[in-house]
Every structure is written in structure tokens, then in C-alpha cells.
Amino acid sequence: MTFAFDLATAVTDDGNGVYSGAVHDGWDIRGNANGGYVMALLASAMRSAANRPDPISITLHYLAPLPPGDFEIHTQVIKQGRRFTTVSASMMFGGREAVRAIGAFSEAPAVDDGMQHHGIPLCEIPSFEECMRRTENGEAVPLALMSKLDMRLHPDDRGFAIGQPNGIPRVRGWFAFADNRPNDTLSTLLAADAFPPPVFNLLAVPGWVPTVEFTVHVRAVPAPGPLRCEFNTKEIQGGMFEEDGIIWDENGVLVAQSRQIGLIPL
Amino acid sequence: MTFAFDLATAVTDDGNGVYSGAVHDGWDIRGNANGGYVMALLASAMRSAANRPDPISITLHYLAPLPPGDFEIHTQVIKQGRRFTTVSASMMFGGREAVRAIGAFSEAPAVDDGMQHHGIPLCEIPSFEECMRRTENGEAVPLALMSKLDMRLHPDDRGFAIGQPNGIPRVRGWFAFADNRPNDTLSTLLAADAFPPPVFNLLAVPGWVPTVEFTVHVRAVPAPGPLRCEFNTKEIQGGMFEEDGIIWDENGVLVAQSRQIGLIPL
Numbered sequence: 001m002t003f004a005f006d007l008a009t010a011v012t013d014d015g016n017g018v019y020s021g022a023v024h025d026g027w028d029i030r031g032n033a034n035g036g037y038v039m040a041l042l043a044s045a046m047r048s049a050a051n052r053p054d055p056i057s058i059t060l061h062y063l064a065p066l067p068p069g070d071f072e073i074h075t076q077v078i079k080q081g082r083r084f085t086t087v088s089a090s091m092m093f094g095g096r097e098a099v100r101a102i103g104a105f106s107e108a109p110a111v112d113d114g115m116q117h118h119g120i121p122l123c124e125i126p127s128f129e130e131c132m133r134r135t136e137n138g139e140a141v142p143l144a145l146m147s148k149l150d151m152r153l154h155p156d157d158r159g160f161a162i163g164q165p166n167g168i169p170r171v172r173g174w175f176a177f178a179d180n181r182p183n184d185t186l187s188t189l190l191a192a193d194a195f196p197p198p199v200f201n202l203l204a205v206p207g208w209v210p211t212v213e214f215t216v217h218v219r220a221v222p223a224p225g226p227l228r229c230e231f232n233t234k235e236i237q238g239g240m241f242e243e244d245g246i247i248w249d250e251n252g253v254l255v256a257q258s259r260q261i262g263l264i265p266l
Numbered sequence: 267m268t269f270a271f272d273l274a275t276a277v278t279d280d281g282n283g284v285y286s287g288a289v290h291d292g293w294d295i296r297g298n299a300n301g302g303y304v305m306a307l308l309a310s311a312m313r314s315a316a317n318r319p320d321p322i323s324i325t326l327h328y329l330a331p332l333p334p335g336d337f338e339i340h341t342q343v344i345k346q347g348r349r350f351t352t353v354s355a356s357m358m359f360g361g362r363e364a365v366r367a368i369g370a371f372s373e374a375p376a377v378d379d380g381m382q383h384h385g386i387p388l389c390e391i392p393s394f395e396e397c398m399r400r401t402e403n404g405e406a407v408p409l410a411l412m413s414k415l416d417m418r419l420h421p422d423d424r425g426f427a428i429g430q431p432n433g434i435p436r437v438r439g440w441f442a443f444a445d446n447r448p449n450d451t452l453s454t455l456l457a458a459d460a461f462p463p464p465v466f467n468l469l470a471v472p473g474w475v476p477t478v479e480f481t482v483h484v485r486a487v488p489a490p491g492p493l494r495c496e497f498n499t500k501e502i503q504g505g506m507f508e509e510d511g512i513i514w515d516e517n518g519v520l521v522a523q524s525r526q527i528g529l530i531p532l
Contacts, residue, residue, distance in 0.1 A: 057479040078366050079329045086327050108504070109503075111503045114505050114531070115468070115505075117500075118501060119498075119500035202383060234386045235386055235523070238375030238377050238486060239379055240322075240375070261322075263349070265381075
């Protein structure tokens with residue numbers, strides 16, 4: 001079986017570091033590709049260029065919105081190191097650069113190697129089965145992305161979706177695919193930006209909050225099951241907010257930390 | 267008066283987006299330039315290329331250690347937007363690329379514009395005067411950088427320096443320059459990596475913990491006085507750790523958030 005996410009993130013190696021592919025329909029929020037999906041697209045090409053399977057640290061700057069359509073990703077291997085291969089990439093879409101990325105790729109290390117310190121409490125959330133699935137048309141805005149995913153929000157954190165934002169800029173939930181594709185390091189990148197922004201629980205009317213920069217550090221290869229996710233925004237000032245994500249696998253292993261900085265209407 | 271930090275971060279515009287300068291002696295830890303100083307060097311060239319004063323979000327991947335010596339920084343303006351100018355940069359040193367950077371530059375917004383939310387408690391620390399100054403030769407390792415700075419550590423967090431790590435991977439302190447240079451957004455980048463790594467308070471013997479990736483988001487222009495800083499490491503596994511920094515100015519305004527991911531001996 002070929003899973004939807006793998007089809008949607010497939011790229012063709014055209015040689016000389018250039019990869020072609022398409023922004024697929026259905027992975028968008030109001031017509032523009034989701035930022036986590038875009039990161040997975042870039043990482044798909046970059047890990048091929050690096051010839052290493054896992055994005056360990058990847059940063060994107062978003063330069064233009066991405067409707068469905070064909071793209072080229074121009075990759076450059078900056079350094080082929082023993083531990084990491086560092087790769088830069090530009091996504092060209094509609095005649096201009098839409099995304100610039102840089103990342104370090106490797107094989108994600110075994111979590112139980114070496115020194116251990118775990119100072120982030122596991123996010124408390126009802127079980128996957130006990131949380132309500134987020135649907136494509138259950139909210140004010142049609143969310144095509146939800147047709148591809150099986151995402152469950154913590155019941156306390158979904159007030160924004162029913163016009164009752166709770167004033168706490170936090171969103172917790174579970175991330176899985178609608179077609180049960182197993183999670184891996186590539187899908188973890190999507191999970192890191194697939195949830196509704198925590199700031200929605202502060203806003204009277206949820207609107208578009210464009211991301212300027214988005215970084216994900218992958219800390220381990222996840223187990224295949226649903227990812228346990230928590231997103232917090234702590235500081236809003238000067239028209240900008242940060243959003244930090246923490247992602248665990250179904251066994252409670254920390255698999256990624258993310259941070260993005262975005263714009264909020266002044 | 268010309269301050270040491272300004273001399274040490276000066277670059278010459280050679281045209282075509284190329285800037286030349288030198289890694290100055292005295293901004294190092296054991297002979298290699300401090301990562302925050304290196305970020306300030308890159309930002310110095312990138313803000314000139316962007317023709318905008320403040321790094322709003324900047325990410326570096328460190329590819330090689332940097333002893334003192336001449337460099338060229340090759341900048342590329344990726345996008346000149348209304349709100350941000352996005353710039354990429356490569357630092358060439360000794361015939362190879364030592365650093366790759368990407369950043370968004372602008373004028374840092376007034377903090378009191380628009381929506382406000384402040385969810386990070388101000389770091390508790392004795393006053394600047396009550397904290398002990400970190401000296402060049404007061405610890406096991408000579409720290410040339412401390413000759414340039416007037417850094418004060420929270421007394422509870424400096425156990426590592428006297429062979430008594432307290433087991434809590436947190437470092438709090440004040441950042442100022444020895445020559446009283448006023449702080450600004452460029453020096454905030456240095457402050458974000460000038461403190462001893464919080465992991466030192468977990469290690470039997472503090473050693474070199476190389477940074478793979480380092481991102482700083484500047485949230486406001488600081489007041490000129492000492493910066494109040496807090497650094498935490500929460501998760502160590504698979505031979506890697508993250509380190510998050512929070513920086514306030516002397517008035518308690520949040521001026522930057524940083525995150526880096528680094529390697530720890532397995």
C-alpha cells in the first residue's frame with residue numbers, strides 16, 4: 001500500500017542536486033499548503049541529497065504562500081561530515097523562491113545511548129480514543145488537511161473551534177494519519193505544524209498567523225503509532241509570537257522539539 | 267569612543283554582497299571563537315546586506331571551529347519584503363565554509379504595539395552588583411572572552427566552576443561589556459551564547475559541547491544596561507541536548523529567545 005503522505009512528499013531526483021515534485025492538493029489550510037507539509041517536502045529532497053535518512057535539525061524561512069502546483073527544489077550539500085550532512089535548499093515555485101531551508105541530516109541516534117536527562121513533563125491528555133477527531137468541516141474554516149489526518153485535540157483546548165477560546169495559548173493533542181501510515185521522522189515534521197496555533201485560544205476571531213521561521217529538532221525516531229503533541233505560545237509582543245512544540249511518541253519518548261516565530265495582527 | 271565589540275564585529279563591504287573582516291582574538295573559549303560572537307559577525311554583514319538594522323530571526327549552522335584570522339562573508343538577499351528582508355550568508359575561512367546562516371532582518375517593533383501576552387516569569391536573580399563577576403582565569407579553563415565581558419552568574423548556578431555541579435541544568439546571570447558598551451540587538455546575539463552551558467551543572471568534568479545549530483529570535487530592542495539571562499537544558503538523550511535562552515533587558519522587557527542543539531559526549 002502506498003500512503004497518501006508518501007505520495008504527497010515524493011520527489012524526483014533530476015540530477016545536479018535538483019528535485020522536482022508537486023505541492024499536492026488536500027494538504028492545505030484555506031488553499032495554502034500547511035507549513036509542516038512544506039517542511040516535509042523540503043526534507044524529502046534534502047535527505048535524499050544528504051543520503052542520510054533523518055532530519056536532525058531543520059529550519060525553514062517561508063517567503064511565499066504555496067497553492068497546489070509543481071515545484072523544483074535546488075539542494076546544495078554544504079558539508080558532508082562524519083556525524084551530520086548539512087544541506088541547504090531552495091524551493092522554486094511559479095518562477096520565484098518560495099522557501100529557503102537549511103538542515104543537518106544523519107541517522108537519528110538511539111535514545112538510550114549515553115547520558116540521559118528528562119526535564120520536560122509528559123503532556124497530560126486523555127487517550128487517543130477519548131479525544132474528539134478534528135474534521136474537515138467542523139469549524140468556521142474548511143481544513144482540507146484534516147481529510148488526510150486523524151488528529152485529536154484535548155477537549156480543554158478546542159474552545160476556539162466553537163467560539164469559546166479559553167484564554168490559554170496551549171494546544172494538546174494526538175497526531176496520526178487518516179490512512180494509518182506509521183509515523184517516522186518525516187511525518188514528525190508535519191506533526192510539528194499541523195495543529196491549530198495556540199494563539200487561537202487568545203483571539204476573538206482566529207485568523208491567518210503567517211510563520212516567518214520554523215525550526216524542528218528531531219530527537220529520536222518515533223514509534224509508528226499516534227504522536228502525543230503539546231504546543232505553547234508564551235510571549236506575544238510587537239506583533240509577533242513564538243510557538244514551541246513538544247512531540248512524544250506513543251511510548252512517551254521525546255521525539256522532537258519545534259519552535260516557530262510568526263506574525264499576529266497588530 | 268570605539269567599543270571593543272564594535273571593532274571586533276566590523277566588516278568591510280567589498281561589493282557584490284561580499285564582506286571581509288577578521289575573527290578577533292580575545293572573543294574565544296580555548297582558542298575558538300565563541301558561537302555568539304560568530305553569530306554577531308554574520309549578523310553584522312547580513313544586516314548591512316539587508317540594509318535593515320535588526321536581526322529578527324537568525325539561524326546558524328556551525329561547520330568548522332574558528333581561530334582568529336581573516337574571513338569573507340558572502341551574503342545573498344533572498345527576498346526584500348515589506349516587513350522583512352531575508353538574507354543567507356556563508357562565512358569563508360581558511361579556504362572552506364565555516365558557517366552557514368539564514369536570517370530575517372527588519373526594524374525591531376515597539377514592544378507595546380498590539381496584542382500583549384507575557385507567559386514567561388521573569389528570571390529571579392540577585393542584582394548585578396550582588397552577583398560575582400566571571401573572570402578570565404577563575405576556572406579550570408582560561409576564558410579569554412571574559413576579558414571583554416562583565417558577566418555575573420547567579421551564585422546558585424556556578425557550582426560547576428568550583429567542582430560542585432548542582433545537578434540542575436540551568437544558568438542565570440547578567441550580561442554586560444567590560445568597557446560598558448551599551449547593549450543593542452547585535453550584542454543580544456552574543457549574550458545568547460556567552461554563558462557557560464547549563465549542562466555543565468550535570469557533568470562531572472565540563473568539556474567542549476559543540477553546537478550544531480543555533481537560532482535567536484530578537485523580540486525587542488534592549489535598553490542599554492545589563493541583560494538579565496536564563497538558560498535551561500531540559501532534554502539530553504542520544505548524545506544531544508537542547509539549550510533554551512531567555513533574555514530580558516534591565517527593565518524586564520523580553521528581548522530575545524534562543525535555542526541551540528548541541529552534542530554531548532556519549
